[in-house]
Structure formats: structure tokens, C-alpha cells
Amino acid sequence: MKNVILAIESSCDETSASVCIDGKVMNNVIATQEIHSKYGGVVPELASRAHQQAIGPVVKEAMTTANVKMSDLSAIAFTQGPGLLGALLVGGAFAKSMALALDIPLIGVHHMKAHILAHFIEEPKPKFPFLCLTVSGGHTQIVRVDDYLDMTVLGQTTDDAVGEAFDKCAKLMGLPYPGGPLIDKLAKEGDKTKFTFNETSMPGLDYSFSGIKTGFMNFLNREKMKDADFVEKNKNDLSASIQRHLIDMLMEKVELAVKQEGVSQVAIAGGVSANSGLRSKLEEMAVEKGWETFIPRFEYCTDNAGMIGMTAHYQWLAGDTAPLSVSPMPRMKF
Template sequence: MPVILGIESSCDETSAAVYADGVMLSNIIANQTIHEAYGGVVPELASRVHQQNIIPAVQQAISNAKVSKNDIDAVAFTRGPGLLGSLLVGVSFAKAFALAQNLPLIEVNHMQAHILAHFIDEPKPTFPFLCLTVSGGHTQIVLVKDFFDMEVIGHTQDDAAGEAMDKTSKILGLPYPGGPLIDKHARLGNPKAYQFPEPQIPGYNFSFSGLKTSILYFIQKNEAATPGFVQNNLADICASVEHRIVTILLNKLSKAALDLGIKDIALAGGVSANTGLRQGLQELGAKHGWNTFIPRMEYCTDNAAMIAVAGYYKFLKNDFTDQHVAPLARMPF
């Protein structure tokens, strides 16, 4: 069985992982706290911190896996999509490491890797399955026919679900990153305290820009009428916003699953760490008799484990790239 070194640097997590013999031997994630002061990811700062973190992360991943660099059979890396400067650090390091060790290179699509994270642990979904992939930049329903035969059958027409949560947290005055804080406060609130509209978008597509505007006007109106409204009702607001975003996601996913007659349903991406979404899918699965699959928390957010496992399946197909490969900020699915 090949030993795969995975490298992920698409946004603000520097990650390295080692996968071999069907087991994830290590998965190191170095987060970047520098962006908290700015309320969001600053691309130039992200790329600089990646430069600081990538060598220690790779060294730690190899050490934790109890292998040496001479045991590695291939280097898998995120080519895109993502922040170009951040991607450039990971791609450059992967190329240099592979060149020094005379190893093959494997380029990985970041969004495909999120879906293939389901093949790290048991139980694994059976093809074909549907995957709702939700993150700060993407919201997609993907029909997964094989490891690299995937079709996006639904996508956001404007903003992503994760972005809607992050913008809501800013409106509410919560610090960055806001998504986990929305989740935390929502656990203490009433999800039906306030009603927010559900966009009427045909088919399996999504829209969140109108919802963001609705939330903004709701907060401005109530805060003007009752100063301190947000502070006094924070849990209920967060719960109501989360409930609406989750229902939008799951209503579309349910429609696709029932229309296509597919019983294996999965979540992927950073927003799949959201408690309400995880619980909602499990409840929906129980109602419809679906087999539901949700990754462990460490495999929801950006991580190199998913890159390594995607690289493993590409290795089996002899699907390699060369030293001329360059990062792609926008990479076709």
C-alpha cells in the first residue's frame, strides 16, 4: 500500500497528513489566529503565515505517523480552488519536496477532497450517493457516482451558507470566526422565536443573499426600536438564523434525494461541523430511511487528511501531475 503525504493550504489552515494501509497515520492542522483582529481572512497575511507553518506541520505529520520521508511514495496537494497566495505556498512546497525525494506529484481538487473525506473512516457511503457540501465559499449538492466521477446538480447562485453565517455574526457584533459562535449561542435559543424568509429558487439551487439582507434589516429595525435588542435576545436570534439556513439546505437536499431515489446521503465542508445541520440531517435520515454520513469534526474543516485520501485513490489510477503544475484560485469541479 502506498504512503501518501497530503498538503493543504487553500485558505488559512496549514495542514499536513500521512495516509497508508487504509489508515490515517497523522493529520496536523496549524490554524491562523492573526485574522481575528481583522474580522476575516486577510489573503496576504494568510500566505505569509503558511510560509511559517508549512515546514513544522509537515515535519510533525511525518513524525506522528512514525515514518520517514524516505517511506513516502507520493505527495498530494491542494491545487485549488482557494486563495491564490495560500495555494502557492502549498503547491511550491509539494513540488520541492517531491523533486528532492524523486516522488510523483498528485494534484487534488479541494472540493472533491471534502467529499472523499468520507472514505477515511468507517462507515463509508456506497456509490452513487448525494453529498451536501457547505463551506464559507461553496454550497453544492453533488451526485457522487465514483471517486472522481462527480456531478454538481445544485449550487448557490450568489452567496454560500457559511458566508451567510459569518455575515450574520458580524451584524450581531460577534468576533471572527463567527460560524462556531452562531452554533454555540443557537444551542441556548429558540429556533422558532423569529421567522426569516426561505428563498424560492427553482430546482436544487440555493440563494442566501436575500436572507442576509433580511437579517440585516431585522436587526437594524429592532435595535432602533429597542436598544439592547441583540444583546438581550442573542441566543434566540442565532437559533432562528441557524434554523432557517439549515432548513434551506436540507429542503433542497431532501428534494434531490427523493427525486433521484438515492438513500446514501452525506455532509461535507466546514459548515458540516454545525450542530444544527448535523442533527437535522440525522433526523431527516431517520424519517426517510436514509443512510447518513457525517465526517468527524477534524475532517469537516480544511485539513490535509482529505487531501491525502484523495491522493491515495488517484495514486491507484496512476493519475499524476508534473513539476509545471500551478495553483488555480478557481478550479473546475
């Protein structure tokens, strides 16, 4: 009998549904919310309302394109956390309602673990153990992965996530939200060695990105006092320089983790893993250090239900289901 899981992702500002059959992701339907761009960031209440509007059509499309009926489903999976409370509530309530109506199990999935297991959706797939740098707007972690459901956080940010640092620095330059991808685009035309900014160094494998954001802001303020058009004149070089700083900060700790753990398989996951500069740096270091590296297809880097379905598949095999009383956890621990 086939194991057919409907997966729902609603942790932030993208509503997504996917059907996973016997560990194979059949589709990955995503509805992106455009409304937040004019506010310079995600507005939680607006995100919740948009999820309410999109979740029905998105789930219907996923079921239809996978040629799956309600009676075929073995379980319903949803993102339990971490994420925005209102957004998680919409996905969780929808998943609970379906599970109750169909009298099938419910599977609560950890969002960041799902980002890591996105590597098992398509070939090539890493072998255990491997290290994964998970980078997004809300998280920055180095994780040792010993099995599908056996993961250990070796280091993480003590304040802000690297994705938030990208977006904040973009905002300081007057770029629209989301600014991270725009910095990546502008950086391709800039000189990454042109400017240097103050940054914070943490002991061990932990990160801190609040210091470099402050350093970048202070640098811009000083330069704008001399020349009001400084940012506009140097946007490409500023983008390249701040991107170089952030990527170097990330990879310095990854290199340290490889030496500490004796593991040379290195993966990246999460929204920031779509950054072309980070991808290039990882590939460059792989050649230099002899690492074997893994990067998901862009579609599986950003928030998506395909990774939720893949994680739910392994939880299903392990008998890890949840009661209907399960609650969304905005600050769900790893």
C-alpha cells in the same frame, strides 16, 4: 511495495499535513491561524505569511509521528484549488520542491472533492451512489457521488456560500470571527421559531444566500431603531432563528435531490457540517424519511490534509498525477 503519500493542505487559513499509507490516514497535523479573528475575516496576505511559517514544522511533525522518512515517500499531494491564491501557492511550491528533490510524482487535489472523500477515512463509509451536501465558507453544493473520482454537481449556490452567511449574520450581531460556531453555540439556548427573515428561493437544486443575509440585516436595523439593545437582549433567539432558516434552506434541496435521484444515502461534508443543528436535522430527517446518513468526525469536517491524502490515494490508483508545471487554481472547477 507500500504506497506512501505526504499530503499538504493550504487552501485558506489552516496549514495541514498528513501521511497516507495504502489508503490509511496515519495522522492529521493542523496549525490554525488565530491572527484573522481581530479583522473579522481571513486576510489573504496574512494567511499566506502564516502558511510560510507553519508549513515546514507541520510537515516535519506529520513525517515524524508517522515514522516515515523522505526516502519512503511514493508521491506528494497538495491542494491545487479552489482557495486563496497566495495560500495555495505556498502549499503548491512546497509540494513541488519536495517532489522535484525526491524525484517522485506530484498529485494535485480538488479541495471540495477531498471534503467528500473524507467519508472514506473512517468507518462507517457510504456505498455508491450517494448524495453529499458540501457546505463551507466558500462553497455550497449538492453532489451525486457514483465512484471515488466520479462526481456530479446537481446544485450549488448562485452567490454566497452558507458558511459565509453564518459568519456574516454573526458579524451583524457583533459576534467575533469565526461567527458560525458561535451562532451554533448560542442557538442551543434560543427559540428557533422566535423570528422570521426574508429569504430567496431558487428553482431546482440551486441555492441563494445573499437574500437572507440582506433580510437579516434589514430586520436587525429596524429593530435597533426601536430598541438599541435589541440584539444583545435577543442574541440566543436570533442565533437559533437564523440557524433554523439556513438549515431548512439546505435540507429542503437535499430532500428534493433524494427524490430526483432515487438515492437514499446522504452525507454532509465541509466546515459547516460540524454545525450541531445541521447534524441534528440530518439525523431527524433520516429517521423520518428512511435515509442512511454519514457525517465525518469533526476533525475531518474542517480543512485538513487527511482528506487530501485520501483523495490522492484514489488518484494515485487511477494514475492521475500532475506535472511539476502544474499551477494552483483559486477557482478550480469541480
